[in-house]
Amino acid sequence: MLVSAKEMLTKAKQGKYAVGQFNINNLEWTKAILLTAQECNSPVILGVSEGAGKYMCGYKTVVGMVNGMIEELGITVPVALHLDHGSYDGCMKCIEAGFSSIMFDGSHYPIDENVAKTSELVKICAEKGMSLEAEVGSIGGEEDGVVGAGECADPDECKSIADLGVTMLAAGIGNIHGKYPENWKGLSFETLAAVQEKTGEMPLVLHGGTGIPEEMIKKAISLGVAKINVNTECQLSFAAATRAYIEAGKDLSGKGFDPRKLLAPGTEAIKATVKEKMELFGSVNKA
């Protein structure tokens, strides 16, 4: 059964570790992440961007697939199914489809409008027992057409959004989606510390986890980050393993063209990446 992310993140914040949000794109992705979470006895958040939701034939298809897998694979660790960077409409659709968690990305609205829309969603999520993530200060890079400049959030704005009753808060601290450029200045721990001071017990979310050096991840967790989003890294490991399989000509030998064989190395590569992240984030054996 899907659960809200509230309890797992409250525990993570108290225990000074972080729960990974791993974005899914298809059946292989979902299976790899769920099996690894179970093997690591770790709570997990499955992230779905609006683009990936469309690709997987809509949110209802996603909910059906994930619920089916939890049952058929005997997954007993806490699993939240979460809309990543949702629009207001996207949030409504996911609430209806049976997601257990949503992110409303109102970072591109003026703060007043972000507050108004977030408040409405707070009410609905409370009724449904769902968790809600809000964002302040847009996160750099590009994700499914959502482009941000990597700014740092204003800690007072973070407090005003946190006070609305959201479950977790994504604050821009110089992080970006996708690969980090050579001249990236690193995370702003000063901003993170200021946000943490203003928002207290609120679990903080770090987007754009791919390519942030390990020491920075650990420091961010020590400063209140309890949820870390990983997306690009699984895509890169899947692509590299699939490339190696094809370049070795394995699809041309025997039944190597069978999709269950062709996609297996990539699926195993995702598992390895997810396991590595769960170990780094400290969520192993925290289910």
Ligand SMILES: [Zn+2]
């Ligand atoms: Zn993000």
